[in-house]
Amino acid sequence: MSASEGPSIVWLRDDLRVQDNPALAAAAKRGEPVVVLFVLDEETSGIRPLGGASRWWLHNSLASLAKSIDDLGASLVLRRGAAADVIPAFVDEVGAGAIFWNRRYGGAQREVDASLKSSLRERGLDVQSFHANVLHEPWTVLTGAGTPFQVFTPYWKASLALGDPRKPLAAPKSLHGVPKVGSDELDEWQLLPTRPDWAEGLREAWTPGERAAHDRLEHFVSTDLHDYADGRDHPSEDGTSHMSPSLRFGEISPFQLWHRLRGVTGGPAYLREVGWRDFNWNILFHQPDLHETNVHREFDAFPWEKPSAKDLKAWQQGNTGIPLVDAGMRQLWRTGYMHNRVRMVAASFLIKNMLVDWRVGESWFWDTLVDADEANNPANWQWVAGSGADAAPYFRVFNPELQAQKFDAHGDYQRRWVPELGTDEYPEPIVDLKESRADALRAYELVRQSGGRR
């Protein structure tokens, strides 16, 4: 590009890593000085403001990333505001000749990026975007008819048929920084909770950042991966990877997971779950309002009940009187995380025993999960509700007592999070499981009749 003199900006978003970061690698290769930028955008309409737990993670991940960038010889610059304003102003400020970023797939985000790409190119900048955060981009995995898949298994098959995803890229060996570029102070963003400081449990449970993500992955590989197919279903053992928040913030890439795990016992079973993540981003790409709108629109007719403030609070705080549900909800509140098996049970309980709109639960998880992302959180809630793409059939109602028998047979998980279990202090169930199940099936019958789906 002719006008491409001047520093390179690497605009990081959901890719807070120095390894396997194509935008960063391209900037390093370009040769000009590099400035790495992160913009906290709480102003662009259509981009969901981060939930509280995600803000906590973001703060810590950015702090960790700033050190890594520093070690490479450049610096991480923090700015705040609508990206459509901040980015062009920053380009002028540093006299940039190029700007690189890794692509994102949400609706509002794509609009922002596309608009910036064309306006900055008009101004003569070298603007490049890269494929970095999903194994296969949504528009590349299509049916024979050229339409997006609605069902996971054929989606995954087609995805595998595209061949091995590319190998991960090494981190740049060093960078030439741009001196004297002002940055916001991370602390000023107030991403961390203060009064009250509810993050103690998060600090105990997690270490955000790229290095910790790889340590966590290696721990998983050396302990639980080989028995993943069984181990992942038992919340007291918790044989899951705990990669989700790191994937959410891009501390690690799916390419890195793929090439580390595909040849290891248990690896393919795990990578299939990574495939679900791709599938969910594919769904979001084709339906940007996924957190508001049923994929199967006949569910618009579902007669949800508005929960009383008391009942909703009981669910949120883990006082429903159903031990497995309460254990999960308390784990979530304390650690910003819930075991996957228990997520399904807790979600099913809200939707099908309390008859509460899945959006209410999605919204709570959005605020409390460290791994909430715009695709997986709504897609998984819709999966449980039965309204989503390739969702669980509507009549699949979990019985939380049976689930507890099957997957927490000794009650270890339940007692860990609900220590008062079995005493007078533990509440009576807020609903009758048998009756509410029957109510849910009757309610879904209305959907079935009004929709004509099967």
Place this chain on the structure above:
DNA sequence: TGAAATGTTGGGGCG
């Protein structure tokens, strides 16, 4: 990546 209801089969007790 369910649960419950319903159906089928076969062994054993017993008249």
Place this chain on the structure above:
DNA sequence: ACGCCCCAACATTTC
């Protein structure tokens, strides 16, 4: 020896 009943175990269907 036979029919009948009960019931567990398993399979299928239904929600």
